[in-house]
Amino acid sequence: MHDAALQTLRQVFGHAAFRGSQAAIVDHVTAGNDALVLMPTGGGKSLCYQVPAILREGCGIVVSPLIALMQDQVEALRQLGVRAEYLNSTLDGETAARVERELLAGGIDLLYVAPERLLTPRFLSLLERSKIALFAIDEAHCVSQWGHDFRREYRELTLLHERWPGIPRIALTATADPPTQREIAERLQLEDARRFVSSFDRPNIRYTVVQKDNGSAQLRDFLQAHRGEAGIVYCLSRRKVEKTAATLVELGYDALPYHAGLDAATRAENQRRFLRDEGVVIVATIAFGMGIDKPDVRFVAHLDLPKSIEGYYQETGRAGRDGEPAEAWLCQGLGDVVLLKQMIENSEAGEERKRLERRKLDALVGYCETMRCRRQVLLASFGEEYAAKGPGQPCGNCDNCLSPAETWDATVAAQKALSCVYRSGQRFGVAHLVDILRGAENERIHQFGHERLSTFGVGSDLDARTWRGVFRQLVAAGLLDVDTEGYGGLRLTDASRAVLRGEQTVMLRKELPRRKQRERSRATGSAAAIELSAGEQPLFEALRDLRTRLAREQNVPPYVIFHDTTLRGITRQRPSTLDELAQVGGIGGTKLARYGEQVLEVVAGTATDVAEASA
Incomplete structure (x- = not known):
């Protein structure tokens, strides 16, 4: 079974080996067993159900909370040659009927569906008449009433086990503290499922917290090292989102606002541009982000304090999903604490809920003010002791470790x-x-x-x-x-x-003035992405141009064609044959057949241009 999984990983997804606990999870679920998977963003959760769905007979049903997320994942799977579809409100009746027919005929490997649609009598009847490989419940923390992304429909997903007790279920999340983990297992009747808990550490993300002193100017200072890069700036209010986006545009950034007060068409267009154009900065409230699968977000900046460590971890986790260096920058002050506490007290929530939210906010404030390694404090909130460099040792990739405070x-x-x-x-x-x-x-x-x-x-x-x-x-x-x-x-x-x-x-x-903060920031350095040499840059840019053209022709995000890491691999290895290109990570059989010749032409053409220029 493991050999078949590894062969699928190599031929379909273009990866030479599984990472971490992926292999154990894939074998466990492929064998027909239930699993609860806790794995950080960028850790490869999707492969844990995608590979078993391909290997097992029937269709893998994936419960996904957001339309944008399921559409992106389906596009990426189709690029790999996987028979993937989704059913949601964006489809017209004719297309939805075609997908249903293909499901019944056994022509789909993976079908993505929102929990609201899954629970309808029509869809449940459809499942009764279909061959099901597995049920995957993505973003499983949505089941928790105490969580930041609670979705009531997730509570009713226990019917999957009740109606189809012999079908394996896999619930996955990147954001769950110990109480939320227990609630997921209880609410989804997964108490007896094998639990796979990976480290929540995102070692490629550099964490920095600064004390607010003219936040707009501080953001401007921070962004100077990130021109031309994709990033997210979070603000607490819609008004501040609009003002910040306008300021960044004046400073020459390709910045767009996103909040619930914008009309649906504007929100959709701004999100589309962020996903499909290079180097766009989105300025948003927390209404933006869940389900964003963009791998090359190089920074997440908070201009205001989030509401909890859990929310902060999830929002910062949208940076560096490709595993390359990224930054999480937070600008906070006492005014944020006062405002958030007032929001808690003025809400219509019950006293138990308010008490929990106060406790979560206090924990985040403690994280901001700590003089310890931030990674240690952050991971401790998820029940994990950070010991990558030995128990109690600093991580070397947060502001407190790189430039300890006086x-x-x-x-x-x-x-x-x-x-x-x-x-x-x-x-x-x-x-x-x-x-x-x-x-x-x-x-x-x-x-x-x-x-x-x-x-x-x-x-x-x-x-x-x-x-x-x-x-x-x-x-x-x-x-x-x-x-x-x-x-x-x-x-x-x-x-x-x-x-x-x-x-x-x-x-x-000690409180540092802004000038000293800038000096401290420069001392810690920027967590910029891995740099290419001057000789490698022309090929990388030519490959990006090819990727952009292919993406526009197919109306998909560029990263669905190739990740930046794959383009860098091609740039450094400079393959001259299809066999050599197949050795680059991220190029499976379908992509090799579809794009291989065009990639090789770019590699050869760039080499000729360089030779002529140096002659």
Whole structure:
């Protein structure tokens, strides 16, 4: 069985060997067993059900939550010569009827369908009359009511096991902390399924967190190293999405907005351009991204704090799906925390849900303020101990490892800050508290008589930026809390008493001005994609031009034809025969037959051009 799987991997998908636990999963499911697969984005989850579906008799039914995702995956499979189809609302009646006929006739290897359609009596009747190879439940975290992508229909997928108990099921996700993992197994009746848990680590992604100080300018600084590259910028509000996209266009970036307030046609066109054009930057709310299969996203930037580590991990995971270097950059401030906490309290969710969301937000704030290796903290939230370089050792690919932050004994400053919060009535925000500490003479200070407080002016030795950092880190440490029922004012917590009494030392991260942040960023270097030599660049660009032309002719994204990694492999190996080209990763039998001669012509033609230029 394993030999047949490996042969399929090589001949159809063009890969020489399985990665990690793929081989074990494929053998397990092909043999007719259930599986729960937890694997990071870019780890090759799709192969875990695609290969068994091809090997087993019948059609593999893939439950997929988004139309864009299933269409991209079907296009990619067709390029490989796999008989793949989808059924969704974009198809006209005639096309949908043809797909149904092919399913009944046994002419489809993989059929992608949304859970809403799968659960209809018509489709269930269709399945009753078809030969089914397996059921694959993709993005299985959607079953969790506590998750960030909850889909009610996923809860009803237990009927697959009830109606077809002999058909293997494989549930897959890249985003599930331990409680969500348990809920997936319970809700989908997969408690007895073999569980395959890969490391959640994405070693090719560099994680960086900066403290917000003119976020728009900080984003501009960050993007300077990414001109011409595809990326995603996340903002919390629609208004900020529009403003940021417009600013980036003025700066010369090919940037487009995406949020739920845009009409459907504009959203679809902007997403199409992002997927099919080179170097487009999409600026979006979290309404964008789930199911985006674009492999060459070189960066994901957050201009505002996400709502949870789980959401942050999934959003940053859209970078570097091709395994090449990518960056996850987050710009956050205390204002983000205040706003998100207010959103939680003002929501119509029950108290249990609010408590969970508060806890998840606190965990993310802790991640942002940590001085430890960020990868260790991130993976710990998924129940994993990072030990790639030995237990407790840093990863070497996050800002804290590459350029460790300086710390200072902020015990006295913390006592002043906490005392100021208490003496001003525990109802004011950071800006006003900083004004009190620095002895500012303004109308609001005099309106409340705060120039008479004992803490007025006691912090004039520190600048406003440093004080904002003190308050932000005191909130992250649980020494201050945000009064979400009021206007976002700060108040003491029980833990603050020990600091005020001098029983606890407070060590904080030093706040860096923007100039120092840029220097620190340059010191850590850019996680730019692998560079080609000057002699290799012309062939790579010629291959990209060929890929673009082929993609436009077929109206598919360029990466469906070839990934950048495949083009780089061709560039470096410079094959002159079809047999040599077949040795390049990512070129299976169908692609070799369909595009091989054209690729070889480009390789030969570029070599001739270089020879003539140097003559």
